[in-house]
Amino acid sequence: MDQPTVGILHPGSMGAAVAACAAANASEVLWCEAGRSTASAGRAAEFSLTPVAALPALLERSDIVISLCPPAAAEDLARDVAGHRFDGVYVEANAISPQRTQRIAALLEPDATVVDGGVVGSPPIRGKTPTLYLSGPVAAVARIEALFASTAVVTRTLGTEVGKASALKLSYASYQKTSRVLVALAVGMAREHGVDQELIEVASRRTDSYLAEPEYVAKAAARAWRWGPELEETADTLAAAGLPPELLRAAASTLARWYDVKDDSELTLTDALDRLAQP
Template sequence: MDQPAVGILHPGSMGAAVAACAAGNASETLWCKAGRSPASAARADQFGLTPVATLAELLDRSDIVISLCPPAAAEDLARDVAGHRFTGVYVEANAINPERAQRIASCFGPDATVVDGGVIGSPPVRGKTPTLYLSGPHAATQRIETLFAGTAVRTAVLGTEIGKASALKLAYASFQKTSRVLVALAVGMAHEHGVDQELIEVASRRSDSYLAEPEYVAKTASRAWRWGPELEEAADALAAAGLPPEMLRAAASTLARWNDVKDDCELTLTDALNRLAQS
């Protein structure tokens, strides 16, 4: 089979790196520059992606489109793509709940194929190897596996049911991201009373404790703008399953206190704790 043309929506830190991995098995990797920021353009250029002027052009030239965007934008973006009568494979790889993934699949016509996806792990740069979990029609998931064969993006197929990959992504995010929020609260409380170093020492006696790695609090703060909406999606998934969503909604509310330090790589632990303590 000829190499497919791949379009990425949109080249954020994860999307650009994932698209770059696909490039080795694609005829071209495209992104749409309309309405995107200078930072997005710089990322796309860094990873060797080819710019096109409009979404319509990207869709006309792409056999496979991968959607990696903030969760809130996922459905609107999918509807835009469906409205252009896209007929290729659409990989819905955002951190959204299974019901939304199924809704997105239903908005496409019969000539398009939707694959549910969920990326677990860090962007595939500097030796990182995230896994792209997939669920959907067999032929389509096989095409995505082939697209990433031999790259830093591992793939794993969970079955044919749309929603399985999204469920796994959110189940993991529920633990991993909420754990980081609890670390921030615990360290913040200890810091207020001058016993933060003692807390870290206690935690370091235990293996695999986030609490022993307080440097991650600042990293969590800089990612809060993305993690909060993911936890809201996970809370919706819990509610749909008849499980209590309040803990995840509270974690999302806590993360919202850091929304104004988006991607701030210079943020210190003290700065993050101070912002967390502000009402």
């Protein structure tokens, strides 16, 4: 099979790194400059992605489009793509509910073939090997598996039903991200009473406890602008399944206190806890 041309929407920290892996088995990886930030442009340049001026040009040239953007933008982005009658394979790889994924598939079909994707893990740089879970039509899923063959992105197929990959992603996120939020609350409460070091000492006896990694709270704070909407999506998924969504909504509300420190790599644990206590 000829190497496909791939379009990435858009080159964020995850999207740019995933696109760079796809480049190993693609003839070219494109990104759209229109409306993107200087940070996006910098990441695209770092990973040697090919710029195009506008979305129509990217869609016209791409055989496969991968959507990796903030959850809140996923549906509008798909609507824009559908408006241009894209007829290739569209990988909906955002952290959104199965219901939204299915709505996006309905927007894009029958012109495009939609593959549901869910990335679990960190961006594939510096030895990290995230897993891209896939579900959807067999032939289209096989093309995505081939696209990432022998790269740092490991693919796993969950079946033919669009929505399965999204469900797995949000099921994992409901534990992983909420656990990080609970660490922040636990350490913050202990600090208020002067026992935070003792709490960490207790937790360090259990190496599988997030409480043994309080330094990660600052990273969680810097990522809150993405994690909050993702937990809202997870809460919607729980509610649709007849399960109580309140814990996830509360965790999202907690993360909202950190929205003003978006991607702040200099944030310390003390800064993050201060902002949590005094938003």
